[in-house]
Amino acid sequence: MWTAIALHTTPDIPQHRKLEIALVIARVEMDVLGIAYQQFPAAQRNAVVAARPRGGQFKQDILQAFYDGIKGKPESTFGNVKADVLAMKDADFVRGNFCEAILNSDWAS
Numbered sequence: 001m002w003t004a005i006a007l008h009t010t011p012d013i014p015q016h017r018k019l020e021i022a023l024v025i026a027r028v029e030m031d032v033l034g035i036a037y038q039q040f041p042a043a044q045r046n047a048v049v050a051a052r053p054r055g056g057q058f059k060q061d062i063l064q065a066f067y068d069g070i071k072g073k074p075e076s077t078f079g080n081v082k083a084d085v086l087a088m089k090d091a092d093f094v095r096g097n098f099c100e101a102i103l104n105s106d107w108a109s
Contacts, residue, residue, distance in 0.1 A: 009080045032062060063088065 004024035007014045014025035029035035031054075037045070055061060067089040070082050077083040078096035086093040 009082065 004021040
């Protein structure tokens, strides 16, 4: 489970891991991003939501929850999708740049 959680914001890697990891990622992608939404009949989607209600402002609420969890550690967003959340919620956030990190490293070449 730890691996599934650790990889759930990393596109394309989880599908090559154990089935349990791929399933967690598929569930997150469907629930949060709507990936494969149209592949499920409305009755099936409605049954899932009836069993596990999303709440009236799920989209806004999940973005706020992400922000609340990372606002105190912005460096943890380098290289993952959470940088988008900070960029949306915090006007002072400066995104890390992978290319600049390489070019400005202490190595001579």
